[in-house]
Amino acid sequence: MTGRMTSRAKGAGSLVAQVSERLRKDILDGVYAPGARLPSELELTEAHGVSRTVIREAVTGLRYDGLVEVRQGAGIFVLDHQSRATPPKLDRARLSSDLEVLEIRTPLEIEAAGLAALRRSPAQEEAIFDCHAKVLECIEADQSIRLADFALHKAIAAATNNPLFTQFLDMHGAAAIPQSKTVADNRTAEQTAYRRLIHREHQAVVVAISDGDEKAARSAMQEHLRGSQLRYRDLLRDLRGLGSDA
Incomplete structure (x- = not known):
């Protein structure tokens, strides 16, 4: 079962990457000029021979x-990329499969915490406390917490x-x-608040483990990972932002 899920995720990711690169090339080559409206979702689906899900992720x-x-209700419009600073890139091929991995992680890591x-x-x-402190260091330095977050979960495992x-x-x-949303420079406070929320959820897990409280550790990990699933679904909906005619 796991092998089939992995294969399916990789296949979908490959299609997303291919379509995304084609559209990116067309934009950078001027086929679609800044301000131009891209073909509708349906038109892109037919042109590339893929599903709507692939187009949305691309x-x-x-x-x-x-x-x-x-633009809600209007479509997808090309921005003036030459005058815009390029934001940090995320691994687009994993946008869909991240949620699948998170769903599988949840019951396993609840058990692991207990x-x-x-x-x-x-x-x-001590290693768990050190990893938890590293997450806070990243927050204070306004850096991504993803690697430190992963290290903490590995220490618990x-x-x-x-x-x-x-x-x-x-x-x-x-x-x-899960990948977090990149934000504009004037919204870094929002990103920091999100990271501090994750840190507080981690802290509940870490303290329960340190206290030897199996029930509290399981409960805290469940709250953290179930909350992550909800936040990630909200992120995907926000990022897609496509109307029925888009």
Whole structure:
């Protein structure tokens, strides 16, 4: 089952990357000039021979690159990319599969948190605290917390003393941590607030593990990962922002 899901995710990701690159090339080559409206979602679907989902994810990638914007009820319009600073790029091929990985992670990491509370050694507990502190350092330095976030979850998995939990995270790497939304310079406070929310959720997990409270550790991890799923779904809806005629 896992192999089939992985294969399907990779196939969809490949199509998204191909369509996104074609559209990007057309935009950069001037086929679609700044201010021009791209073909509708239906037209793009027919032209590229792919599903609407693929088109939506490809457009999401273009939005993250600052090449297009979606105007509700009007369509997709090309931005003046030459006068815009290029925002940080995200791994567009994983936008859909991130949520799938997160859904699989949730029951496994709830169990991992409970086991870590029961089994952690003093050295493993210290490693968890160190990783938690690193997340805060990244927040204070206005840096991405993705790698530090991943390291914390790995430290918790290691504290189960069951190597299969760590192997699962290693299989996906930092991609197991959902990508957060890039924001404009004047909205960095919003990004920081989001990161601090994640840090508070982590703290509840870390404290419960340190206290040896299995029930509280499971509950805190469930709240954190279920909340991440809700936030990620909101992010995808916001990024797509496509009307029925777009």
